[in-house]
Amino acid sequence: MGIGRSGALGAAAVMAVAVLGGCSAGGTDTTKAKVVGGASLPVTSTPRPYVGKLSFVYHGTQPEKETINQIVDIRNDDDRSVVPVLAFTPLDKHHKALPQVKVRTVYGSDRGTLVVPYGWGMDILRFSGPGAHEVADVRARVVSVVPARIRAGVHDVTVQPLDAQGRKVDKFHQFTALRLSNTDGFPVSVRLAYLVYDQPPKGQTQQAVVVVPVGGLTRVPAHGTALVKVTGAAAAAVARYSNGPAVSIKPYNSQ
Incomplete structure (x- = not known):
């Protein structure tokens, strides 16, 4: 999950991993079919409420090099993909809230x-x-959570930047399209974000200071690929920040 060029992160590991509290909220399943092993099967006509539980772990930094700072892991104990709405409260090293x-x-x-x-x-x-x-830590609260209409991928969709001639380039160069690859045996839907990270002084975490969507909701077929053109604000951001020290292109499950 690397983000920097030549190992440049600009931040030291100063945050302790903290387990955050989670809870669940009711919802109804509006999915017309569920996917098992790549095949669509009918579901019962009676909606099944969300009965799982979400829990969280915040990582300010991680010990591995070239990893993203300030991430929250979200554990979903339900057997379906879900869409949460979360509220986060930032805490200092004494676990006191930082209201500003x-x-x-x-x-x-x-x-x-x-x-x-x-x-x-x-x-x-x-x-x-x-x-x-x-x-130094973050408290998470579940505002709402409902079953997803679209099943999330089991494996991460991979992204390959391409130049104007369709040749492979890396994320630090100017690119005009992104080829997405899905290794799962069922189609997935993702969104893409182009991220630019700061270079903070030692002892502070690195964070995304520029976040630009690339394209819209994109369906990637089972064991297949999809092409997303880089246009508008995303193209302007790539032109401005390409060859920078710390950029990233991140796909994520969405609907």
């Missing part, structure tokens, strides 16, 4: 655009406002 710090997410777990599969999903947090660099 605003928390935003990259994938949208705070606004219902992230689909979390059975097992584990994740989101990337962004902090701003007075005291943003004092965040």
Whole structure:
């Protein structure tokens, strides 16, 4: 999950891993069919309420190099993919709330655009406002959670940047399209974000300072690929930040 060029992260591991509290909320299953082993099977006419539980682990940094800072792991104990809406409270090293710090997410777990599969999903947090660099932990609260209309992928969709001639390039070069590959035996739907990271002083976590959507909701067929053109604000961001020290292209399950 690397983000930097030549190992440049600009931040030291200073955050302890913290287990955050989770809860569940009721919902109804509006899915017309469920997928088992790549085949569509009918579901019962009676909606099944959400009965699982979400729990969370926040990582300010991780010991491995070239890993993303400020992520929250989301564990989903239900046997279906779900769409949560979460509220995050930033905490200092004494576990006191930092009321002036605003928390935003990259994938949208705070606004219902992230689909979390059975097992584990994740989101990337962004902090701003007075005291943003004092965040040492985050408390998560489940506002709502419902079963997803679209099953989330078991494996991550991979992204290959392409130049104007269709040749493979890396994420640090200017690219005009992204080829998405799905190794799962069923189709998945994802959104894409182009991220630019800061280069903070030692002792502070690295965070995404620019987040630009690329394209819209994209369906990637089973064991197949899809092509997303880079246009508009995304193309402008790539032109401006290509050859920078820390950029990333992140797909995430959505609906």
